[in-house]
Structure formats: structure tokens, C-alpha cells
Amino acid sequence: xxxxxxxxxxxxxxxxxxxxxxxxxxxxxxxxxxxxxxxxxxxxxxxxxxxxxxxxxxxxxxxxxxxxxxxxxxxxxxxxxxxxxxxxxxxxxxxxxxxxxxxxxxxxxxxxxxxxxxxxxxxxxxxxxxxxxxxxxxxxxxxxxxxxxxxxxxxxxxxxxxxxxxxxxxxxxxxxxxxxxxxxxxxxxxxxxxxxxxxxxxxxxxxxxxxxxxxxxxxxxxxxxxxxxxxxxxxxxxxxxxxxxxxxxxxxxxxxxxxxxxxxxxxxxxxxxxxxxxxxxxxxxxxxxxxxxxxxxxxxxxxxxxxxxxxxxxxxxxxxxxxxxxxxxxxxxxxxxxxxxxxxxxxxxxxxxxxxxxxxxxxxxxxxxxxxxxxxxxxxxxxxxxxxxxxxxxxx
Numbered sequence: 089x090x091x092x093x094x095x096x097x098x099x100x101x102x103x104x105x106x107x108x109x110x111x112x113x114x115x116x117x118x119x120x121x122x123x124x125x126x127x128x129x130x131x132x133x134x135x136x137x138x139x140x141x142x143x144x145x146x147x148x149x150x151x152x153x154x155x156x157x158x159x160x161x162x163x164x165x166x167x168x169x170x171x172x173x174x175x176x177x178x179x180x181x182x183x184x185x186x187x188x189x190x191x192x193x194x195x196x197x198x199x200x201x202x203x204x205x206x207x208x209x210x211x212x213x214x215x216x217x218x219x220x221x222x223x224x225x226x227x228x229x230x231x232x233x234x235x236x237x238x239x240x241x242x243x244x245x246x247x248x249x250x251x252x253x254x255x256x257x258x259x260x261x262x263x264x265x266x267x268x269x270x271x272x273x274x275x276x277x278x279x280x281x282x283x284x285x286x287x288x289x290x291x292x293x294x295x296x297x298x299x300x301x302x303x304x305x306x307x308x309x310x311x312x313x314x315x316x317x318x319x320x321x322x323x324x325x326x327x328x329x330x331x332x333x334x335x336x337x338x339x340x341x342x343x344x345x346x347x348x349x350x351x352x353x354x355x356x357x358x359x360x361x362x363x364x365x366x367x368x369x370x371x372x373x374x375x376x377x378x379x380x381x382x383x384x385x386x387x388x389x390x391x392x393x394x395x396x397x398x399x400x401x402x403x404x405x406x407x408x409x410x411x412x413x414x415x416x417x418x419x420x421x422x423x424x425x426x427x428x429x430x431x432x433x434x435x436x437x438x439x440x441x442x443x444x445x446x447x448x449x450x451x452x453x454x455x456x457x458x459x460x461x462x463x464x465x466x467x468x469x470x471x472x473x474x475x476x477x478x479x480x481x482x483x484x
Contacts, residue, residue, distance in 0.1 A: 173292025
């Protein structure tokens, strides 16, 4: 990661090495808060518009440096930084699709991405079919002559269903479509979708990549051809990332390997412990042998401790006791975001999937007793003890 930081720092000086120059490298990554850069002649203006910095919505050193870090992180050719993960998704879709195109989307998907596919894109004449990606034959059967994109998260929010990225890439490319993958729950510490055949990978950098719950941003990584096409759409839609957020995340990404490796290992231990608790009817984490796609997980990831820091579990549908359970937790706190260094939990039925009919949620395995859990960097023994004592409310 130090190499990534150095390359990003060099970008601030347009590729020039500090050696032999009349400036020194800053020990901390600089923050450029200015909205524009000045020039002294039309020659400088022309040069700036070709390869340097002009206006904050067009380009910014912090955003460009973070994009370079993300490209290295995802092993991609080029990246863009957007104002949020949702901005990364919508801006990409509005670029690569046109009226009359068709999307095949994993039916196990984040609630707001579900809205983008089923509501927003349809306003622009793009149709979508939601299909269970647990069955590749269903995906193949959903392909139409106008299919231009297949979309999935690596691990579905909140059920943790895994996407078979190599097979999806084969289906997409055979039919002249892009494969677009959301890597938010896993990050490149765990898996690099581009290496497995994906064409576009997006992330909500707000989550694990930032890790400290203090900045919002999204990333898009793909070929230079795709990114160069998205860039002007991003400017027109006003979705470029904020310089301060880019600066914050670039700083926090220096510890991403330390943080995420610990979070993934903690999640595997906590999942195994919760599965043994009599008050938990189901635990969703790919490291568990009971997980329906455990064998696929072992093919995609390096091991049980290197899958994801996210999980979900189901307790009895007793809202009063669920409230008591939450109040008894000492380490975990309720939060609407995820990926931070502190363990947080979320109730999908009252948040991300609240707009969906109960019957549709239950088909996805989301019940009123389900919690989504983002595991932090606390000691796993402390987390296990805390959850076990909180779950005792269901004894009464």
C-alpha cells in the first residue's frame, strides 16, 4: 500500500519526481480546498485543460490521487471518484446504457440499487429483470438480444449471497454485455472482480475502504475507454467526489489492509459463535459450512478469514425483545452505514428494505428478525461474549 500512496502523491506534481526539484515531498497528503486553479496565459490555459487542473467539478488533485490509489488497489486501468456509492452506480449506468437496453440484475441486491434498477432506469427507457444469481441457468435464460449489462454485488446486502463472478463474466461477454460488480462488502483486500472477468467494479468508499465513518465517496474502476466515457457524464450530473472526502479517504486507506483483514477474521469467528447460539435461527456468512454457497466462497476467496467483514443473522420476531437485545449490547451500536472500525448493526426491514413488501422480503430471506452486522476491529472474544449476554433476553 505504501507504493500506492507514493504513486498518488506523485500525481499531485503531474508525474514529476521530487528528486532534483525545488520542492520537498509533504509528509502528509496535501488537501486542495480551492475551487479552481489560476493560469497566466492562454498557453497555460490550453495546457491545463489538456493535462492539469482547472475547476473542482472537472478535476481536483485529491480526487485524482485517490482515483490512482483505487486503480492500483482494484488492479484496474483507470478509476473515477464520485460523491457516493450510489453516484458511482447511477453515473455508470447512465453512461453505458441507452433507451431500449436491458439489464440482468441479481435479485439479492441493496434496497436503493433495487430502486435504481426497477424505477429510475425505467424512466430512461432501460428495462431490467431481477434474477436469482444462485442459479446460473436462470441468468442465461434471462439474456435477451438487447441485454447490455449484468449487475451484482460480490456479497448481497444483507443476505450475503455470493456472485459467481467468473461464470457471470462468461455469460456477459458471450452475449456482448458488460459485467458490473459492486465490491463494497468485500473490497480488493478480499477479492478483485476485474481479475475474475468483470468489466466495471464500483464501491461505496464510505464503508470499508474509508473505515472511519467520517467521509462519503464512491469509486468506479474499469478500462480507460469506459472511464473516459463516464467522466463527462459525471461532470454533467454533478457527481464528482468532494476534495475533503477524497483527502480523508486517501489518508484512511493507508490502514485498509490492517483493518479489513482484522474485520474479516473477526466476522468469521463471530459467525461461527452465533451459529451455535440457541436464540439465533440462521447466520449468513460465507465462511460457514452451512452457508449454501460455501464451496463457491472457497473458490473465490483466499480462505474463511479472508471473505468479508459483513454478515447477517436472524433472531425471533419479537419486536419488544429485539429492542431489549439491542439495548443490552455494549460494543455493537445501531448505524445506517457499515465498514467502520467499530461493530455496528442494522435492521433491514426498518431501513434499507423497508419500502419492499413483506412477502418480497421474505422470499429474499429477510425477516423482521434479521440483523445485518458490520464487524469491527474489537477483540473477537469480547464481541462473542457481548452478543451472547444480549441474546439472553430471548430466554425470558
